[in-house]
Amino acid sequence: MTDSTAPHRQDGPDWWRQAAVYQIYPRSFADADGDGLGDIAGAASRMSYLSELGVDAVWLSPFYPSALADGGYDVADYRNVDPRLGTLDDFDAMVAEAHRFSIKVIVDIVPNHTSDDHEWFQAALRAGPGSPERERYVFRQGKGQDGELPPTDWQSMFGGPAWSRLPDGWWYLHLFAPEQPDLNWDHPDVHADFKKTLRFWSDRGVDGFRIDVANALTKDLTEPLRDVGGISIEEQMATVEDGQHPFLDRDEVHEIYREWREVFNEYDPPRVGVAEAWVKKERLVRYASPEGLGQAFNFDYLKTGWSAPELRSVIDVSLRTARAAGASATWVLSNHDVIRHASRFALAEDADPEAWLLSGGTQPVADRERGLRRARAATMLELALPGSAYMYQGEELGLPEAAELAEGDLQDPVWERSSHTRKGRDGCRVPLPWTREGESFGFGGTPWLPQPSYFGELSVEAQEGDETSTLELYREALRLRHKLVGTDESLEWIGSQETEEAGVLHFVRPDGWHCVTNFSSETKPLPAGEVLLSSGPLGDEGLPGETTVWLRDGAEG
Ligand code: NOJ
Numbered sequence: 001m002t003d004s005t006a007p008h009r010q011d012g013p014d015w016w017r018q019a020a021v022y023q024i025y026p027r028s029f030a031d032a033d034g035d036g037l038g039d040i041a042g043a044a045s046r047m048s049y050l051s052e053l054g055v056d057a058v059w060l061s062p063f064y065p066s067a068l069a070d071g072g073y074d075v076a077d078y079r080n081v082d083p084r085l086g087t088l089d090d091f092d093a094m095v096a097e098a099h100r101f102s103i104k105v106i107v108d109i110v111p112n113h114t115s116d117d118h119e120w121f122q123a124a125l126r127a128g129p130g131s132p133e134r135e136r137y138v139f140r141q142g143k144g145q146d147g148e149l150p151p152t153d154w155q156s157m158f159g160g161p162a163w164s165r166l167p168d169g170w171w172y173l174h175l176f177a178p179e180q181p182d183l184n185w186d187h188p189d190v191h192a193d194f195k196k197t198l199r200f201w202s203d204r205g206v207d208g209f210r211i212d213v214a215n216a217l218t219k220d221l222t223e224p225l226r227d228v229g230g231i232s233i234e235e236q237m238a239t240v241e242d243g244q245h246p247f248l249d250r251d252e253v254h255e256i257y258r259e260w261r262e263v264f265n266e267y268d269p270p271r272v273g274v275a276e277a278w279v280k281k282e283r284l285v286r287y288a289s290p291e292g293l294g295q296a297f298n299f300d301y302l303k304t305g306w307s308a309p310e311l312r313s314v315i316d317v318s319l320r321t322a323r324a325a326g327a328s329a330t331w332v333l334s335n336h337d338v339i340r341h342a343s344r345f346a347l348a349e350d351a352d353p354e355a356w357l358l359s360g361g362t363q364p365v366a367d368r369e370r371g372l373r374r375a376r377a378a379t380m381l382e383l384a385l386p387g388s389a390y391m392y393q394g395e396e397l398g399l400p401e402a403a404e405l406a407e408g409d410l411q412d413p414v415w416e417r418s419s420h421t422r423k424g425r426d427g428c429r430v431p432l433p434w435t436r437e438g439e440s441f442g443f444g445g446t447p448w449l450p451q452p453s454y455f456g457e458l459s460v461e462a463q464e465g466d467e468t469s470t471l472e473l474y475r476e477a478l479r480l481r482h483k484l485v486g487t488d489e490s491l492e493w494i495g496s497q498e499t500e501e502a503g504v505l506h507f508v509r510p511d512g513w514h515c516v517t518n519f520s521s522e523t524k525p526l527p528a529g530e531v532l533l534s535s536g537p538l539g540d541e542g543l544p545g546e547t548t549v550w551l552r553d554g555a556e557g
Contacts (some may be wrong), residue, residue, distance in 0.1 A: 019056035031444030040086035044094035054478030057104035069179035074115035138173035257292035288327035313322030329387030343401035380548035384515035388488035398470035434458035448457035512553035519544035
């Protein structure tokens, strides 16, 4: 049995600053009752695996009651567990098990929208136009002679208008699927209810919260509502910057997070928050402020291609931004919304360069081996950076995007709402393979998304003990990281612009911990120093292409 006191993990109020956080997508992680849907007891049963992997915390994507119109991000009841995934008792047992291994637990909070099954929305439908029940959402009359046109030109993130019309002729707002009506954050009930939810989970021992679409909660609902020129929400997210957009990144959203900070600080240690906010870098600081959520996801590494100079500039800007906020930096290479990085780093020439989000398996992958080689190098670089690394389940197995899913198997609303032009995110959500053989490769039951036949070779069982495997690389990298990471969040670059242009990034952390990545495909000189770990075989010639090495001391010059 693994040592449950895990001395390497940080305690105290700053535990999150350089944590390695593992994202569990509960329905695809481990299925204890064999119904083909991952569950809370399944997650609990794998805490020893996660402890051995060396993670400091888990973040669970939503496990709340939900009709699964958007993979659980359509929440019908914020203070309960989906009966298909377990009970509140199972949840408590899972938290206890995680804490037994000194693993912290972060849960997902979805405050921009509820499910249309939520009791508030159902009450709003019943109560009819003009009722106080409808005030908790955004209901409007349409334009056109008979109100047959949506109230504004706002587009949904999943494609199509952000408004749907009810049989009574009124329209309601949903920035995502129609089954995800947007809440009205001008309403006091909404504020009160989310504070209740934060306390509910904090009282059950949850250590922190990941805040979904943290940049869209507040809207300018003064009449007449403003059009935005019909451009897609993705384009707007990339350009909005003055805090005055009708529904994205508005300045007053931070008043909500100041209220939540007060709730977080009622606990010892204070609960932590991390914002999912797709906003311009300069504005991310506000979400990460210690008076607000405290940390924000930085998706820039994830959006950067395989390029040393581009990544260098992303790292510099990200560290500067985090420092300005008083937060630590965050790094993400994969999550449940994007093409897995083992596939993303090897997209074919004709792939859409903007395809990292939502398009998933529609993009052609050129070379799986190369993708994995680069992914391993990118991960080692990520794990050497100051700040928190957010990893996504299955990346430790080097899983590729499951591009083989048949159209009939797709569940992501993106597929229908994009008129079958974007396959969506199911390819990164396929249940994990635990064993080499057997039904669902040890996941349990007939999986809700079919696993490709090669998943068995990538299973935990197949990789365990094989020191060339990706699983053992992650284990060793995380073990070393715990030894090497101190409280100092600094980094110093070694080498010049020329070395970057030649495809090499080299930096050193305090105590002589060097990280060198060769982005090119040619072998480059290996700096001096004791080799601690490398993402691929080193050979005698130097540092092979598409490889990262960690070295200790003596590497200068
Ligand atoms: C971001 C989540 O990560 C994504 O999966 C979800 O579809 C949207 N927010 C809407 O909740």
